[in-house]
Structures are given as structure tokens and as C-alpha cells.
Amino acid sequence: MTQILLPLSYLIGSVTFIMGLKMLSHPDSARKGNMVAAVGMTIAIIATIFLYTDEAGNKLGNYAWIFGGLIIGSIVGTLAAKKVQMTAMPEMVSLFNGMGGACAMLISIIEFKHHTTGVSELYEEAGASVFSTIPGTLFITIIVGMVIGSVSFAGSIIAWGKLNGKIKDFSFNGQHILNLLLLGVITALTCYIIISRPDNTTMLFYSVLALALVYGIFFVLPIGGADMPVVISLLNSFTGVAAAFGGFLYNNPVMLTGGILVGSAGTILTILMCKAMNRSLKNVLIGSFGGNKAGGGAAGSKEQGTYKEISLNDTATLMAYASKVMIIPGYGLAVAQAQHACHELEKLLNEKDVEVSYGIHPVAGRMPGHMNVLLAEADVSYDKLLEMEDANDQMGSTNVVFILGANDVVNPAAKEDPSSPIYGMPILEVEKAEHVIVNKRSMKPGYAGIENELFFRPKTSMLFGDAKKVLQDLVAELKQM
Amino acid sequence: MDFLNNLFSDPATYRLLTIVILSIFLGIEVISRVPSVLHTPLMSGANAIHGVVIIGAIIVMGQAPSDDYVALILGFLAVVLGTLNVVGGFVVTDRMLEMFDKKKKGKKA
Numbered sequence: 295m296t297q298i299l300l301p302l303s304y305l306i307g308s309v310t311f312i313m314g315l316k317m318l319s320h321p322d323s324a325r326k327g328n329m330v331a332a333v334g335m336t337i338a339i340i341a342t343i344f345l346y347t348d349e350a351g352n353k354l355g356n357y358a359w360i361f362g363g364l365i366i367g368s369i370v371g372t373l374a375a376k377k378v379q380m381t382a383m384p385e386m387v388s389l390f391n392g393m394g395g396a397c398a399m400l401i402s403i404i405e406f407k408h409h410t411t412g413v414s415e416l417y418e419e420a421g422a423s424v425f426s427t428i429p430g431t432l433f434i435t436i437i438v439g440m441v442i443g444s445v446s447f448a449g450s451i452i453a454w455g456k457l458n459g460k461i462k463d464f465s466f467n468g469q470h471i472l473n474l475l476l477l478g479v480i481t482a483l484t485c486y487i488i489i490s491r492p493d494n495t496t497m498l499f500y501s502v503l504a505l506a507l508v509y510g511i512f513f514v515l516p517i518g519g520a521d522m523p524v525v526i527s528l529l530n531s532f533t534g535v536a537a538a539f540g541g542f543l544y545n546n547p548v549m550l551t552g553g554i555l556v557g558s559a560g561t562i563l564t565i566l567m568c569k570a571m572n573r574s575l576k577n578v579l580i581g582s583f584g585g586n587k588a589g590g591g592a593a594g595s596k597e598q599g600t601y602k603e604i605s606l607n608d609t610a611t612l613m614a615y616a617s618k619v620m621i622i623p624g625y626g627l628a629v630a631q632a633q634h635a636c637h638e639l640e641k642l643l644n645e646k647d648v649e650v651s652y653g654i655h656p657v658a659g660r661m662p663g664h665m666n667v668l669l670a671e672a673d674v675s676y677d678k679l680l681e682m683e684d685a686n687d688q689m690g691s692t693n694v695v696f697i698l699g700a701n702d703v704v705n706p707a708a709k710e711d712p713s714s715p716i717y718g719m720p721i722l723e724v725e726k727a728e729h730v731i732v733n734k735r736s737m738k739p740g741y742a743g744i745e746n747e748l749f750f751r752p753k754t755s756m757l758f759g760d761a762k763k764v765l766q767d768l769v770a771e772l773k774q775m
Numbered sequence: 776m777d778f779l780n781n782l783f784s785d786p787a788t789y790r791l792l793t794i795v796i797l798s799i800f801l802g803i804e805v806i807s808r809v810p811s812v813l814h815t816p817l818m819s820g821a822n823a824i825h826g827v828v829i830i831g832a833i834i835v836m837g838q839a840p841s842d843d844y845v846a847l848i849l850g851f852l853a854v855v856l857g858t859l860n861v862v863g864g865f866v867v868t869d870r871m872l873e874m875f876d877k878k879k880k881g882k883k884a
Contacts, residue, residue, distance in 0.1 A: 311824050312801060318820045318868075319809040325872035328820050332865040335827065339861075342830045346837065354837025356847065363836070363851050367858020374859075375866035386867055387819050394826050394860035400853035401831045404839070404846050431788060527818055533825045538795065540831035545787055551798050552827035558802030559821050563814065656814075663814035670874040 303341035310334025392450030398443030398536035439539030448510025531560025604755035610771035616693035626699010635765035653685030655703035823864025829857030
């Protein structure tokens, strides 16, 4: 009876992961879906601890260590997840993703040690290399799992550091070539180790580990902020694949289903995001966007035009007498924590019979759906959030477009300037509206480092200041009217 | 060659390979219908699910000889990191989705 309990709980685990992901894709069931997957995970973990036996029928030991680790991880994880600000959510996801990658990496290292030490003297006496005794499938699983886990770990930590501003963009000439070279060396070494099993396999194994970590760093380091969501999503699917290799290692179906599901789901999500920015995955992988050359060239070649400013009072008047206002949020809104003030403005305008909607670009902010989560926190109603296509359809009948801390997603260069690095990316076509008001802290270019000509167009007026302060002042102005 | 041979002749490995192929299609199928509002929570939820790698860490930890301190410490670290991934991932996702929930209730009231 007891021997069917473990496979049964793994089966339950796999089913809950599939159901969980499916429920997560509908707004009504999303929260329950997350719970379902969490319950399945708990069942699978508990079953593993108490029911897992190796081929000889031995149960697991070291319970004190296992529970110690589980408790520490749970407490730290819960606290970190509860305390994190809504704006810092993307960093947090990236960090947790890195932890998963590191976990997969460590498993591979321990398994490698386990299979290669202890017995070596015996084999040396017999004149055979110990490494030739490891089955090929097992060896491949260990090394590939280690490589993917390490790349994911190192990359996620860099992505985390870049998102919270601790690590600056860094690139040098020939970095792409170096990256490709690194990848080539890692692949070649891995093949060499697996096929010929030389005597210095242990040394080579750790060299591959080091190279994979370096590759992870160089892989993310040159990628500009605009591409960060894509990178996190990609690293997310990497960790999924690394987890699946663990499933191969232990013949464990739940690790395999969970890992591969995330691997393929993450890849699809990554491709969807690339499509939204009109860039190929290859381009992102080589890491070219936001590099000094691309951004600098486009910005430097153009003369700065003149822009006009608008006062708070004029902005308030313009909005109060409009019939349709569209707010376009960007990362600036998130940084200023201005989502509540934004909702306040929306309610006030509604009372004055002004129709207010939000135009959401798929890659606004630092993650897909970042703006949606942020506005949902401030209780903004779902049906007011327009996706890019709907927003563009309604742009023609909109009187005032109010851009809050968004930049690249409204840059007309994406449509007009073939030399711009973002050329071809679909944008919110704000110029179809009657008036465009842009709130920014200064004239500095956006996260992708590209000058935005929109600010110098005749229809555009600039309203400088911190998004939250400006919104609060606007609300105060409107209340007096 | 040895590897390929093994992949198809060993029933256990072949079974795993089948699961892999089917899961790939399942993942694509499930994800391609997600509205963009849910992309961030979904990414975060998927992030928590790949924390299933914790099971590997638990097995490694549980099998480590109790006098092999390197394996014990590395295994312990793996369990802690894996747990962080799982627990942190699910809690963060729940926090994001809670906001959608709160708003819905507010509408009804």
C-alpha cells in the first residue's frame, strides 16, 4: 500500500501544476490556481521526505538538515515576498528564479561528487578510469543540468542587480563574439567530457561550471533595461529546463512535468514578449539592445528641438473640459508609487463626466503586465485598461492623452526612423489624439537610452515633476474647479 | 550513440522522454491563451512551479553520508535555496493576485 503513495502523490503534484497554470491564465480563477499548485507542491515535498526510497529500499536520512533547510527557506522566503514593494516585484521574481537555478546547479555538483569519489582508487588499481563507469545518460543529465542551472543563477542575479540599479549596463567591443565563443567552449568541453572521459574530468567539470557562471553574467550584463522582461522570462524557462534535468536524474515524474511545463510556457511567454517589441529572440540572446553604440548613435545624430511646457492649472482645465482622457502609464508611475494618486485623478474626472481609460503597452514598465498589477493595486477597474490595439483604435476620438512616466512605448521613432534601435516596435500612437501631455521628471532619455522626438512635436506639452506629486497637485487643482 | 540507444531501449527513460514531449505541448497550449494582464502573475507562478527542483535537493540531502560535510553543506544550501524559490514564488504570486481579488469584492459590495 505504502509504495503506491509516492507515485500517487507525484501524479497529484503533476496534475495540480497543469491545473494551476491553466487557472492562472484566467482572471477569475488565477488566485485559486496559484493555491492549487502550491498545495500540489506541498504534497509532493512531504511525500518525498517520508516515502522516498532508493533502489535498495533505503529511506532518506538527515531529517534535521532537511527540515532545518525547509524552515529557514520558508521563513526568509515568506518575509521577503511579503515585504517587497509592488514596484520591486520584477527584481524579486528574478531573485527567486536565481535561487531555483542555484539549487539545480548544487544538485548536479553533489551528484557528480557522489558518482566520482570514493571508488577511484579501486579503479585506478584495475587500470581503468572511474569516469568511464558512469552511464552516459546520467553523466549528460548531470552536466547539462549544471550548465543550465548555473547560467540561470548567474544571469538572474545580474538581472536582479540591474533592475534595482545596483549594476550598471556594461558592454565592450566584441562582447557578442566573446559570448558566442564562451558558449562554444562550454558545449565543446561538455561533449569532450561526456565522450572521452579523460582522467582530469573532475577539473574539466569545474571549469565548465566556472565558464557557465561567467557566461550567465556576460549574457545579461550588456542587455539594456527595455529587454529585461524578456531576459527574466527566458531565464525562468531555463530554470524550468534545469529542474527537468533533475527529473531525469532521479526518474522523478513530478520534477519532469513541472520543469518542462515551465520551460515551454516560459519560452512561449518570451516569444510573445519579443513579438510585442518586434525583435527576434536571437537578437535578444546575443545581447545587442540598449548597447552604447545603438543608443548613442541615434541620440547623438539628432539636434535637440524645442519643447513647450504646460502649467498644472492649464493641464487641469484641459482635462476637466475634455470628454475623453487616456492615461498612458510607464515605469515612471511605478517608481513614484503614484498608482493611488492616478486612480484618484481618474475618479475625480469621472465625477466631472470625463471618460477616462488607460492605454497599456504590453512592455510598459519592467515586466509584461507590470502596469496592470500596479493599477490593480490601486483598485483601478479591469475594463478601463485597454490593450494596445484597442487603445490605438480609440486614440482618434481622445481629447487628451496623459503620459505618465512612459517613454519608449510612445516613441514615434519606432514607426518613422529606420535607424532607430527600436524601429518596428509597435507603439501607442498618441499623436492621433488632440492633445498630448507628457509627465516626466526631466528631459533625459528613457530606459533604452533613446531620444524621443515626441517631446518636440507641436501637439506635445511637457509637465515636469515627480509623477506622484504632479498627480496630487492636479487632483487638488481639479477639486477647486 | 550509447546515449541514444539508452534513450529508446530503456523503458523508464523512454517513458520520461514521452512525458517531456507531451509536457512541452501542454505548456504551449496552456500559455498561449493568457490575457496580457496576467503575464506578470503567470511568470511569477511558473517561477514558483519550477521550484519543484527542491525535491531533487531533498533527495540529495537525504542520501548524503552523514560524515560527508561538503555534501551535507551543499545539500543544505540547495534545500534552503529551493525552498526560497517555492515559498517566495507562491507568496509573491498570491500577493499580486490578491489585488485583483480585492477589487472584485469591492465591486460587488
